[in-house]
């Protein structure tokens with residue numbers, strides 16, 4: 327049995343400042359979307375999802391990241407009842423439906439619905455969800471003035487933007503956004519084998535003190551070692567990683583040793599957490615045990631320097647590994663849940 331460090335069991339955890347928002351938050355943020363959506367996507371009940379949120383609070387999580395599209399705002403609100411003043415709530419709304427840009431009124435309606443479902447009179451961070459590079463100019467010209475008016479009404483404190491990583495592997499949208507002064511936070515993809523943000527995004531966020539939240543630190547690939555082996559074989563066949571790694575059934579096994587990581591997910595969360603410029607690492611789960619170990623991982627020291635360097639040497643040139651998007655079925659189910667909660 328793995329013993330968890332005391333500091334994650336007594337409700338405290340390492341704290342960071344979320345860039346220029348000045349918000350002090352726990353380094354481990356609960357991602358209420360992803361493939362688990364607090365367990366709602368994997369067969370758990372709403373009551374179990376609410377209990378998971380409450381357990382996160384007990385373990386010292388202070389940042390909760392949800393979205394209109396996840397269908398989890400209702401359970402997040404129930405889990406956080408009575409604790410609103412102790413937590414930072416981030417939610418998101420879409421400006422597009424696939425290729426089609428939405429009218430601004432739809433985004434405002436989405437924000438209003440988020441406030442009702444959570445329920446709160448304001449969220450701390452409101453984020454434009456998954457903005458595509460092709461839509462960025464429109465976001466600034468058309469959506470930004472509307473959002474500023476909603477912010478002045480007090481519906482949210484800080485404005486953020488998240489990338490559409492599954493379709494924008496080279497972070498074209500965020501590498502532009504971080505040059506602007508509009509965004510208080512940026513949510514970006516970063517993992518053991520997709521380190522592109524180090525050069526493309528993080529220098530910009532650090533220069534402008536934009537708060538950063540990492541997604542895709544684990545996703546599906548680093549939660550399932552067999553997927554790593556499959557991806558590595560494909561990359562080796564394409565000549566992008568050494569052949570020996572492609573032939574190895576456990577190609578990232580070198581990270582797990584005495585004094586190093588205890589598991590692949592442990593390595594993945596710690597690697598992301600200690601990347602210079604990263605503030606919060608989001609972990610998505612529907613499993614209390616996973617939550618406990620993830621929070622423990624994110625409160626551990628960095629990976630040994632030699633292991634980190636090896637990851638950089640082997641993989642920093644790769645683009646898009648592990649950036650799997652939500653399937654249409656997952657999106658449809660989230661939409662159904664949200665609609666049901668509104669009734």
Ligand SMILES: NC(=O)c1ccc[n+]([C@@H]2O[C@H](COP(=O)([O-])OP(=O)(O)OC[C@H]3O[C@@H](n4cnc5c(N)ncnc54)[C@H](OP(=O)(O)O)[C@@H]3O)[C@@H](O)[C@H]2O)c1
Nearest residue numbers: 357358359360362488541542543544545549609610611612
């Ligand atoms: N564009 C956007 O705005 C956007 C896109 C994607 C994600 N996000 C945000 O980022 C958050 C994180 O999302 P993510 O999908 O990247 O999540 P993640 O934390 O990288 O990985 C989640 C996956 O790993 C599994 N997992 C978690 N901990 C584990 C452990 N200790 N052992 C084994 N498996 C484990 C989870 O399944 P279990 O339920 O079994 O634990 C889930 O399938 C989301 O919740 C969301 O808030 C935002």
